[in-house]
Amino acid sequence: MDIGTLAAQVIKGDRRALARAITLVESGRADHREQAADLLQRVGKAGRQALRIGLSGTPGVGKSTFIEAFGLMLTGQGNRVAVLAVDPSSTRSGGSILGDKTRMERLSRDPNAYIRPSPSQTHLGGVARRSREAVALCEAAGFDIVLIETVGVGQSETMVAEMADLFILLLAPAGGDELQGVKRGIMEIADIILVNKADGDLKSAAMRTCADYAGALRLLRRRPQDPEGFPKAATVSAIDETGIAGAWAEMRTLVDWRRAQGHWASRRAAQARFWFEEEVRLGLLAQLTAQPETRKMMADLGEKVGQGALTPAAAAQKLLSHLKSCR
Missing domain, CATH: 1.20.5.170 (Single alpha-helices involved in coiled-coils or other helix-helix interfaces)
Known part of the structure; x- marks a missing residue:
């Protein structure tokens, strides 16, 4: 090649x-x-840059349906949109379904859209290990907006924030009260919270949930990268396609403010440093486990831990002390 x-x-x-x-x-x-x-x-x-938008939410909240409606609206405005969807991998077989194109049938046929499903493999944090590099390739290919859909595992899904300019959290109606909203982790890194399925019989429940989370957001400490009124909560319906244009307007308002205040460039630089350090850590771990002597020692210590002769902490300390003496 x-x-x-x-x-x-x-x-x-x-x-x-x-x-x-x-x-x-x-x-x-x-x-x-x-x-x-x-x-x-x-x-x-x-030197091309796209707007990177990370989207997360619990399974069943309607992420794929929302992305399809949102993506079609964006392409209708003349934007080129790439969707990087991360599918959970089986812990038994290691396989993934990778069926996101079938769930976004209309968007997959749009000539201004590109959908790429990827397996999460063993990587934690809701995204695949190489999602950041896939984003960079989509930017280079001339896409204006890159949507990163996470696997939907819940409160630990924070890694996507390290590769996105905006982090959107999708919630279902009646998904929790105001106390639920002040949970740390995924809640405190969200830029905009969208309560999906605000249609039909669920509309009133969605309005109440939105009000609960809006109140909870006011209890969080103000972040320097946010203008007055952000982060905020709103309701949308991916089925009726209501509220999506308003959510896009809020996203653009936030992006424009961050660009004007210099937060966009500083955040991109901080993300680049983060992924440099992450690559170093993963590379060192790969080199470590590639050495036969180290693999044997890990296997022996693991056997002792399994027998109860050593605690996990003591075994890890022995291995680290051995590696330190080998320098």
């Missing part, structure tokens, strides 16, 4: 080249990782 040719095709907006590029960066093979690093360096020189 010629990386220079692939990079040029991605920058031209070739969808097949983009698919091949994302497959390359998702590979764990050592030679593919070297090629992926070269590819990302080349496409990064294009």
